[in-house]
Amino acid sequence: MCQTLEVFGALVMGYAQACLNLNIIAGKKVTNFLNEIQPTSWYPLSRWSELEKIVLQSYTNADAILTRVGMEMMFSWYNYGPGKGIINRGVDFLHFQTSSEGYASVIKGTSDQVGNFELKSINEDDGKAVVQSTTPFNRKMECGVLIGGMKAPGDLDYVDVVNNSNNSDIITIEFH
Amino acid sequence: MKLDEFLESRTPLLPGNFNLTHEELVKFFWKYKGLQLDFERNNTFWKATNENLTLAYKKLDEQEKELEHVYRLIQEDLNVAHGIQKALFPTFSREKNMPFELAFYNKQLDQVGGDYFDFFTTRQGYNAIGVFDISGHGVSAALIMAYLKSQFMLIMENLDSPREIIEHINNISLPFFKRIKRYVAVNLVVFMNNVISYLCAGGFGMLIHDGKIHTFKKNHNFLGLRKGSFSEYTLPVLHNDLLVLYTDGIVEAQDEFQNDYSVKRLNKLAYQHRNKRVSEILNICLQDYIAFRRYDQDDITLLILRF
Numbered sequence: 383m384c385q386t387l388e389v390f391g392a393l394v395m396g397y398a399q400a401c402l403n404l405n406i407i408a409g410k411k412v413t414n415f416l417n418e419i420q421p422t423s424w425y426p427l428s429r430w431s432e433l434e435k436i437v438l439q440s441y442t443n444a445d446a447i448l449t450r451v452g453m454e455m456m457f458s459w460y461n462y463g464p465g466k467g468i469i470n471r472g473v474d475f476l477h478f479q480t481s482s483e484g485y486a487s488v489i490k491g492t493s494d495q496v497g498n499f500e501l502k503s504i505n506e507d508d509g510k511a512v513v514q515s516t517t518p519f520n521r522k523m524e525c526g527v528l529i530g531g532m533k534a535p536g537d538l539d540y541v542d543v544v545n546n547s548n549n550s551d552i553i554t555i556e557f558h
Numbered sequence: 559m560k561l562d563e564f565l566e567s568r569t570p571l572l573p574g575n576f577n578l579t580h581e582e583l584v585k586f587f588w589k590y591k592g593l594q595l596d597f598e599r600n601n602t603f604w605k606a607t608n609e610n611l612t613l614a615y616k617k618l619d620e621q622e623k624e625l626e627h628v629y630r631l632i633q634e635d636l637n638v639a640h641g642i643q644k645a646l647f648p649t650f651s652r653e654k655n656m657p658f659e660l661a662f663y664n665k666q667l668d669q670v671g672g673d674y675f676d677f678f679t680t681r682q683g684y685n686a687i688g689v690f691d692i693s694g695h696g697v698s699a700a701l702i703m704a705y706l707k708s709q710f711m712l713i714m715e716n717l718d719s720p721r722e723i724i725e726h727i728n729n730i731s732l733p734f735f736k737r738i739k740r741y742v743a744v745n746l747v748v749f750m751n752n753v754i755s756y757l758c759a760g761g762f763g764m765l766i767h768d769g770k771i772h773t774f775k776k777n778h779n780f781l782g783l784r785k786g787s788f789s790e791y792t793l794p795v796l797h798n799d800l801l802v803l804y805t806d807g808i809v810e811a812q813d814e815f816q817n818d819y820s821v822k823r824l825n826k827l828a829y830q831h832r833n834k835r836v837s838e839i840l841n842i843c844l845q846d847y848i849a850f851r852r853y854d855q856d857d858i859t860l861l862i863l864r865f
Contacts, residue, residue, distance in 0.1 A: 441610045446602040529599075539585060540592035558588035 387491035388424040400454035445522040452526020460534035472538035475531035511555040636669040659864040661836040672699025673857035678714040691743040691805035720746040720757035721790035735782025742781040757790040766800040807858035811851040836862040
């Protein structure tokens with residue numbers, strides 16, 4: 383059975399709103415886009431890709447922008463969304479995001495399509511973690527999500543997230 | 559003094575008062591490193607944003623140039639269209655043979671428009687004047703005007719009666735007007751011996767005959783609007799009688815309080831000054847209109863004739 387890959391409305395809205403907040407995309411186009419999205423509905427991944435395409439086409443160095451969008455999304459999620467009730471510490475976000483309530487709860491499709499966002503290792507004392515991501519999302523944006531989510535509670539002074547190549551599934555995190 | 563207190567103080571304290579534990583020193587280190595990282599991230603983000611802005615401005619410049627080019631082409635085209643439309647208006651060699659003194663004003667709202675007047679000769683050699691107001695403005699109205707002129711040129715020399723002329727053109731043009739969803743207000747006057755025969759369908763006309771005002775009776779139909787018959791009327795004319803023909807551009811214009819200029823005001827003004835030369839009457843009416851209206855809202859045509 384062929385199943386379409388779908389993303390949760392709240393996630394699409396969060397992404398569009400972050401772009402709007404950062405003035406990355408402006409005007410009628412994104413406002414109309416936001417008006418069409420219902421937070422509790424599911425949308426084909428192509429809706430998400432429409433926005434991502436605009437960013438990628440507009441910027442010569444889109445990596446820094448997508449990272450910032452990811453950070454802004456999580457900042458809003460924590461401060462204006464449900465984040466505060468879900469996580470207390472920066473590290474909690476790592477566990478949350480890699481659990482069934484995190485990434486897995488906002489995307490649906492076949493396992494091949496959805497991919498994984500898996501916490502491969504974590505050492506809280508050393509402040510090191512490794513995540514393997516095989517999701518269809520942009521890795522730089524995912525790095526931003528991790529930075530934003532882990533910094534949002536305010537207990538961490540330092541969060542560095544490195545993904546050396548966009549093709550790489552491995553994301554290394556250092557936090558203190 | 560603890561690290562947090564130290565960081566919150568407004569000025570750094572003397573080293574002697576500063577007791578930093580190893581743990582606090584580590585925290586301080588990571589705090590510093592974290593700020594450095596934030597600074598680098600912000601720098602990268604703003605650099606990318608600035609690059610994008612530069613690119614966006616460059617694109618805007620290119621688009622502006624392109625728009626300027628297209629605008630210039632449109633303007634050139636409109637200037638040519640304006641010249642063509644002007645050439646479609648009557649030359650006044652024919653007017654010289656007409657038994658009246660004439661003054662007129664015609665202004666299209668855009669470079670080209672839908673107000674039009676013309677002189678014709680009927681089958682029996684009577685002079686005639688038509689004043690037309692095509693619904694809408696601009697290029698489309700001007701195209702319809704060209705169509706209309708050709709229709710009138712084809713038929714005028716075969717008929718004499720305004721009713722027959724308009725009904726004939728209405729019958730053959732109705733499918734065309736229906737298709738383009740336009741219609742034409744028309745005022746056609748045929749000058750016979752000591753009589754004028756007129757058909758007013760949506761236009762405005764007034765004859766001051768022997769010192770009295772005779773407002774044109776209107777048909778409840780427009781040219782190109784629907785099938786049906788039109789009515790024509792006759793009025794006697796004497797030497798010195800004044801005929802005023804116009805479209806709705808003047809009388810429906812509004813002042814800043816949204817009051818219409820009105821037919822009554824224009825007719826009254828023309829009547830008050832009926833003994834002046836037609837060019838003076840025209841000028842008085844136009845000055846009054848210009849002082850009244852906030853801005854032109856439509857094409858304008860005003861013709862004043864003295865028999």
